[in-house]
């Protein structure tokens with residue numbers, strides 16, 4: 001990342017431990033210098049960071065080590081990374097939903113912090129319950145590209161069609177790998193007559 005961008009980001013946040021490696025850092029610093037250097041921008045304007053380094057470590061802690069405190073900070077990182085990428089107006093922002101079994105197991109949907117930060121930054125309505133995951137498709141990581149697409153297709157629905165019909169919607173995921181999950185959400189939203197859909201994620205898996 002460009003140094004001025006990093007400094008801007010560091011000024012916005014105030015943990016006293018590095019979000020990725022837990023090293024002690026000065027107040028108002030999100031990542032230690034080593035971790036900052038590991039953050040890579042992606043070329044996808046709607047998925048601003050490459051999945052890896054400090055961003056991947058912080059996301060892993062949020063998802064698997066119950067580090068809820070990292071949620072708002074990763075949300076702000078997404079907003080920073082997006083910059084002016086959202087140049088159109090949208091009506092509502094929603095996270096990619098977890099299946100209810102997964103939600104019970106983890107206790108929270110990590111994508112909610114990301115979608116909430118986007119909604120807050122753009123002053124758009126946030127609806128964490130806009131969509132529902134009807135099938136538990138969590139084993140995506142073990143699957144190939146084609147299998148992922150099949151596995152996740154039709155896994156999402158909208159809860160209330162009237163909340164989506166004729167509205168423009170942003171849907172937010174943590175990591176975009178093949179894009180299959182976000183495409184499946186997009187299809188479900190268009191099936192419910194969304195007027196326009198934008199898909200965002202914090203990270204893009206490098207190919």
Ligand SMILES: [Zn+2]
Nearest residue numbers: 018021032035
């Ligand atoms: Zn660190």
